[in-house]
Amino acid sequence: MNQESAFRYREHSLFAEDVALADIAREHGTPAYVYSRSAIETAFASFVQACRGRDALVCFALKANSNLAIIELLARAGAGFDIVSGGELQRVVAAGGDPSKVLFSGVGKSEAEMRCALDAGVRCFNVESESELLRLDRVAASRKLRAPVSLRVNPDVDAGTHPYISTGLRENKFGIAHEDALDVYRRAAALANIEVKGIACHIGSQITSVDPYLAAADKLLELVDALHADGIELHHIDFGGGLGIRYRDEDPPSAQALLEALFRRLDRHPRGSRYGVFFEFGRSIVGNAGVLLTRVEYLKQNGERRFAIVDAAMNDLMRPALYEAYHGVLPVRQRDDVEARRYDVVGPVCESGDWLARDRSLAIEEGDLLAIASAGAYGMAMASNYNTRPRAVELLVDGAQVQVVRERESVASLFALERRLR
Numbered sequence: 001m002n003q004e005s006a007f008r009y010r011e012h013s014l015f016a017e018d019v020a021l022a023d024i025a026r027e028h029g030t031p032a033y034v035y036s037r038s039a040i041e042t043a044f045a046s047f048v049q050a051c052r053g054r055d056a057l058v059c060f061a062l063k064a065n066s067n068l069a070i071i072e073l074l075a076r077a078g079a080g081f082d083i084v085s086g087g088e089l090q091r092v093v094a095a096g097g098d099p100s101k102v103l104f105s106g107v108g109k110s111e112a113e114m115r116c117a118l119d120a121g122v123r124c125f126n127v128e129s130e131s132e133l134l135r136l137d138r139v140a141a142s143r144k145l146r147a148p149v150s151l152r153v154n155p156d157v158d159a160g161t162h163p164y165i166s167t168g169l170r171e172n173k174f175g176i177a178h179e180d181a182l183d184v185y186r187r188a189a190a191l192a193n194i195e196v197k198g199i200a201c202h203i204g205s206q207i208t209s210v211d212p213y214l215a216a217a218d219k220l221l222e223l224v225d226a227l228h229a230d231g232i233e234l235h236h237i238d239f240g241g242g243l244g245i246r247y248r249d250e251d252p253p254s255a256q257a258l259l260e261a262l263f264r265r266l267d268r269h270p271r272g273s274r275y276g277v278f279f280e281f282g283r284s285i286v287g288n289a290g291v292l293l294t295r296v297e298y299l300k301q302n303g304e305r306r307f308a309i310v311d312a313a314m315n316d317l318m319r320p321a322l323y324e325a326y327h328g329v330l331p332v333r334q335r336d337d338v339e340a341r342r343y344d345v346v347g348p349v350c351e352s353g354d355w356l357a358r359d360r361s362l363a364i365e366e367g368d369l370l371a372i373a374s375a376g377a378y379g380m381a382m383a384s385n386y387n388t389r390p391r392a393v394e395l396l397v398d399g400a401q402v403q404v405v406r407e408r409e410s411v412a413s414l415f416a417l418e419r420r421l422r
């Protein structure tokens with residue numbers, strides 16, 4: 001089952017695998033995040049399949065969706081994990097994941113996070129600055145350990161994505177500038193408690209073409225050669241994540257097309273096939289495996305504009321407010337008894353930025369259910385409690401079974417840590 005076919009209509013009623021979304025709403029309420037287990041497993045398997053016969057580690061970038069059940073099912077499928085905080089490491093451990101398959105990324109690792117990751121035995125630290133390298137060396141010395149390290153190099157390629165999710169340009173905060181990398185590697189190689197293992201990059205997110213990956217690969221291979229000439233041998237090359245998905249009409253390469261192109265580039269290099277390869281995909285594993293199920297509270301018209309006010313909001317799904325991102329909107333019941341009109345789909349939060357979709361043709365009435373599509377990545381993971389809105393329930397569908405994988409928050413839990421005046 002591919003991801004798009006995990007959510008489809010049967011007799012005008014939208015299903016997640018073998019369960020009607022209308023039944024899910026009746027049982028569990030709205031708003032609700034609904035994920036398809038097989039869609040996640042299928043997407044992950046396509047990366048694994050593309051790596052067959054190679055020394056490769058396919059990691060799931062936890063920040064895209066860090067629910068324990070999703071971590072657990074990917075861990076069982078053999079995934080490694082790309083983490084960006086000590087909290088994410090604790091999630092991997094709590095879900096039964098293997099710390100020796102964990103890559104620790106991020107520009108601001110604290111000493112405490114470094115200690116925890118060293119003690120847990122993560123596979124590699126992707127180091128993003130010289131200061132971080134020196135700090136890691138000190139922390140590793142205090143634990144009498146050597147820290148396995150890749151430098152995350154900023155290859156200065158344009159991934160052609162939204163400015164907020166592009167990370168591989170010179171002016172981003174991410175990575176070590178390509179022209180400085182050689183010097184930092186030399187320093188790293190001389191540090192007693194650092195073990196140089198590899199080289200890493202991550203050039204952005206929602207990338208819909210192979211070309212920026214190949215451009216980044218060429219930049220990394222240049223450095224690999226320069227390091228080789230210097231006597232610094234690497235064990236792996238980490239190409240990061242960032243593969244896009246179809247939200248609307250994008251046409252990203254398949255996992256297989258992307259990885260084959262990268263492997264071809266690698267195999268053309270004289271020592272390329274010697275290196276292990278790591279990947280860190282988030283969105284492309286879970287993005288189209290989830291929807292946000294919501295109910296229409298009111299339909300209203302202000303001047304020329306019609307609004308469908310729903311019970312999900314920017315606090316549940318921040319991407320439209322943050323990036324003006326497009327999400328498909330699917331009526332859970334296809335009806336022909338009302339006329340389709342163009343609506344802005346908005347939430348109840350007191351911000352004009354609180355919209356989920358704009359100018360969509362929908363045949364709906366008050367009380368109808370909508371599925372906001374492609375909400376499996378950076379949906380619940382970015383949700384907040386703004387306006388004292390409890391975060392939505394998360395549900396995992398597996399065939400005809402529905403499992404609650406995170407309960408809906410209660411209002412009481414939202415202020416449980418707050419204290420009244422003394």
Ligand SMILES: *Cc1c(COP(=O)(O)O)cnc(C)c1O
Nearest residue numbers: 061105205241242280281282283
């Ligand atoms: C966010 C992130 C990823 C995953 O990006 P996707 O676009 O979700 O695939 C991978 N690596 C790093 C370092 C990241 O910050």
